[in-house]
Amino acid sequence: MNRAKPLPLVVLISGSGSNLQAIIDGVAKGLQVDIRAVISNQPGVFGLQRAEEAGIPTRVLDHKDFHQREEYDEALQSLIDEFRPDLVILAGFMRILTSGFVRHYAGRMFNIHPSLLPKFRGLHTHQRALDDGEILHGASVHFVTEELDGGPLIVQAQVRVETDDDAERLAARVLKREHQIYPLAIRWFAEGRLALNAQGRVILDGREQKQPVIFTPEQVVG
């Protein structure tokens, strides 16, 4: 389905914003989304500069100005909703979210995580994959639910772990894959092909997904 209007998005970041850049580049290549705002909880991060260079409105909502997590999330929700997005994109947004916030965006918020979930939720995923002697590692895009890094999986891209890898080299290869699968998942949603049903299952092209779409290390994403 082609939408008459580009899908309105708000993107949340905390850092470099390379995933944000992949979405901006996707728009230049025809991805039908309208990035209405980029919001960061960290002032001065490079992702804000990327947004400004692309002419996208930016906002900083610094979590250090708030005493309670609930207060911050309420303010964040009000700020996001001013831009009326149909989809909220967490792109390296390094905050634990309250249940009220997550419920408000049920079925319309994505996260990207640098591991093949359910493996390695949380931080330091690349080092943990190396320490566990994994042969395959990668990235996952999922709908956000109240469980941290635990929501229904949409798509994963794998990378092969090389014998001489360190966390930094591995992270760089995973990040490249992130930049491929995030715009893809957003495109599916924008085209009306992807949804979360009332039972919390991922529906793609009318079919309930028993597992995410998986790209093996050799497969080109697209």
Ligand code: GAR
């Ligand atoms: C990405 O690797 C993303 O998967 C990760 O933060 C990085 C942000 O990079 N997110 C998480 O770990 C969330 N649990 P970016 O700012 O360059 O897009």
